[in-house]
Amino acid sequence: MSTPEQDPQQTFADLGIDERVLRALNDVGYESPSPIQAATIPPLLAGRHVVGLAQTGTGKTAAFAVPVLSRIDVTQRTTQALVLAPTRELAIQVAEAFVKYAKHLPGLHVLPIYGGQAYGGQLAGLRRGAHVVVGTPGRVIDHLSKGTLDLTQLRFLVLDEADEMLNMGFAEDVETILADTPADKQVALFSATMPNQIRRISKKYLTDAAEITITSKTMTAAATRQRYLQVSYPRKLDALTRILEVEDFDAMIIFVRTKQVTEDLAEKLRARGFNAAAINGDVAQTQRERTIGQLKSGAIDILVATDVAARGLDVERISHVVNFDIPTDSESYVHRIGRTGRAGREGDAVLFVTPRERHLLSSIERATRQPITEMQLPTVDDVNTQRVAKFADSITANLASDQLPLFRRLIDDYVREHDVPEGDVAAALAVLNQDGPLLLKPEPPAPPRRERTERPAGDRPDRPVRERVERTGRKEPTGPMATYRISVGRRHKVQPGAIVGAIANEGGLGRGDFGHIDIQADHSLVELPADLSADTLGKLARTRISGKLIELTKQDGPSPNRTARPRD
Numbered sequence: 001m002s003t004p005e006q007d008p009q010q011t012f013a014d015l016g017i018d019e020r021v022l023r024a025l026n027d028v029g030y031e032s033p034s035p036i037q038a039a040t041i042p043p044l045l046a047g048r049h050v051v052g053l054a055q056t057g058t059g060k061t062a063a064f065a066v067p068v069l070s071r072i073d074v075t076q077r078t079t080q081a082l083v084l085a086p087t088r089e090l091a092i093q094v095a096e097a098f099v100k101y102a103k104h105l106p107g108l109h110v111l112p113i114y115g116g117q118a119y120g121g122q123l124a125g126l127r128r129g130a131h132v133v134v135g136t137p138g139r140v141i142d143h144l145s146k147g148t149l150d151l152t153q154l155r156f157l158v159l160d161e162a163d164e165m166l167n168m169g170f171a172e173d174v175e176t177i178l179a180d181t182p183a184d185k186q187v188a189l190f191s192a193t194m195p196n197q198i199r200r201i202s203k204k205y206l207t208d209a210a211e212i213t214i215t216s217k218t219m220t221a222a223a224t225r226q227r228y229l230q231v232s233y234p235r236k237l238d239a240l241t242r243i244l245e246v247e248d249f250d251a252m253i254i255f256v257r258t259k260q261v262t263e264d265l266a267e268k269l270r271a272r273g274f275n276a277a278a279i280n281g282d283v284a285q286t287q288r289e290r291t292i293g294q295l296k297s298g299a300i301d302i303l304v305a306t307d308v309a310a311r312g313l314d315v316e317r318i319s320h321v322v323n324f325d326i327p328t329d330s331e332s333y334v335h336r337i338g339r340t341g342r343a344g345r346e347g348d349a350v351l352f353v354t355p356r357e358r359h360l361l362s363s364i365e366r367a368t369r370q371p372i373t374e375m376q377l378p379t380v381d382d383v384n385t386q387r388v389a390k391f392a393d394s395i396t397a398n399l400a401s402d403q404l405p406l407f408r409r410l411i412d413d414y415v416r417e418h419d420v421p422e423g424d425v426a427a428a429l430a431v432l433n434q435d436g437p438l439l440l441k442p443e444p445p446a447p448p449r450r451e452r453t454e455r456p457a458g459d460r461p462d463r464p465v466r467e468r469v470e471r472t473g474r475k476e477p478t479g480p481m482a483t484y485r486i487s488v489g490r491r492h493k494v495q496p497g498a499i500v501g502a503i504a505n506e507g508g509l510g511r512g513d514f515g516h517i518d519i520q521a522d523h524s525l526v527e528l529p530a531d532l533s534a535d536t537l538g539k540l541a542r543t544r545i546s547g548k549l550i551e552l553t554k555q556d557g558p559s560p561n562r563t564a565r566p567r568d
Contacts, residue, residue, distance in 0.1 A: 116285030
């Protein structure tokens with residue numbers, strides 16, 4: 001696989017692009033190609049199969065859209081190009097990019113098709129004729145099986161974010177589409193990684209492919225400042241609130257692990273006065289599109305999302321990404337923070353790390369070959385300083401109001417009638433307008449740390465369970481425990497912390513509900529309460545770790561009531 005050198009003076013005009021497409025690139029301000037674009041556009045224009053390996057945010061969409069549009073025949077009313085994308089959001093984004101680059105190609109039609117959208121509009125678009133179809137694998141398969149999508153004249157097939165499609169379980173659909181389309185089609189496969197399954201697909205369906213990989217000194221965007229905050233799980237919301245008050249941000253995505261947490265956290269942020277909304281796989285597509293539109297327009301400033309829901313999201317306003325829940329693998333981290341610091345813009349990424357998750361932080365730093373700087377929790381004084389400054393700014397802004405003369409007259413009348421100083425009236429009006437206290441109360445001093453004294457072995461008196469709970473802040477298992485099998489293990493690169501976090505969040509369990517965790521090659525054994533309710537089991541049936549369903553099953557025979565903690 002080649003890693004080409006790029007000429008820093010190279011322009012899009014040097015690549016042999018159709019003049020009409022080149023004009024569209026000039027219209028949107030593109031001057032020089034990114035490394036992945038410079039390396040892949042020429043072989044694609046020459047008709048070769050291409051495998052392109054590059055991280056998110058490197059310009060892969062233009063790398064395949066530009067050569068496809070340069071070679072498409074607008075006079076033919078058939079579907080000549082199909083782009084497969086793993087998520088609805090990415091399919092929409094790619095379709096929008098095709099439309100933008102085809103600005104000077106009159107008569108060219110682009111149609112996105114994806115799940116969650118009514119069939120009526122898609123069927124009408126297919127009947128009118130779409131030169132380029134951008135779709136998710138499942139919906140493309142649906143149309144093929146119904147006979148509403150004709151790919152017999154297909155000339156170009158693109159697999160975008162191929163590794164993510166396979167992680168999401170689309171491998172069979174992708175191979176079905178590859179096998180059922182014309183053998184002489186040109187295929188371009190773009191991915192952030194090259195797992196064995198993608199390499200096998202490449203060898204099977206791409207003949208004499210140009211394999212190009214774009215490496216960088218770090219996997220993450222250099223324009224993104226990366227920081228982490230060590231914080232216990234119960235204090236995450238308070239820490240997040242302080243960061244939101246102190247950080248100067250335009251728009252922000254907050255990543256969490258589960259669908260339920262997106263809704264809960266967005267609701268809590270709204271209750272604290274922030275314009276926040278949630279996006280996850282259960283949100284109706286019309287609502288998802290409306291929410292993303294609100295983020296773009298500034299109607300909302302904070303989006304709380306899961307990894308899959310935010311895949312392919314590119315909103316220029318996003319200045320900050322917060323990992324409220326630390327991802328369990330470095331690739332997810334790279335994809336998450338790739339939502340900011342794109343196209344040369346500066347960005348900020350903040351990672352919340354609990355004490356038990358320090359090993360995940362170290363893994364991310366090793367994989368990205370970039371240190372993540374520790375940040376300090378904003379103090380009460382930091383927050384209060386910002387609140388006072390915003391209060392002063394609001395006064396300044398309202399001094400220009402056309403209602404000022406009216407209120408000045410009313411206050412003058414009040415001062416004369418009640419003989420009250422104007423300053424007191426102004427302060428009373430500020431209190432009237434303030435929702436809750438303006439300033440945070442000073443934090444109580446931390447209790448003095450007790451020196452540990454070593455006792456001789458066997459000289460530690462047994463304490464009752466209640467006292468142990470008070471001292472540790474954590475309940476011990478009190479009921480019978482059972483061993484449950486889950487279908488993720490070492491080969492899925494899972495850690496105990498990821499298992500505990502996913503099962504606890506989805507199943508509504510507490511840390512005290514976990515016993516021993518034994519991670520084996522292709523599965524893990526987890527001790528949980530023997531009497532899990534049907535509701536909890538139903539929730540856990542939909543739980544994924546590292547993109548894979550855990551397939552929780554109870555092993556035969558109860559486990560002893562152990563007090564061993566998860567080794568995370």
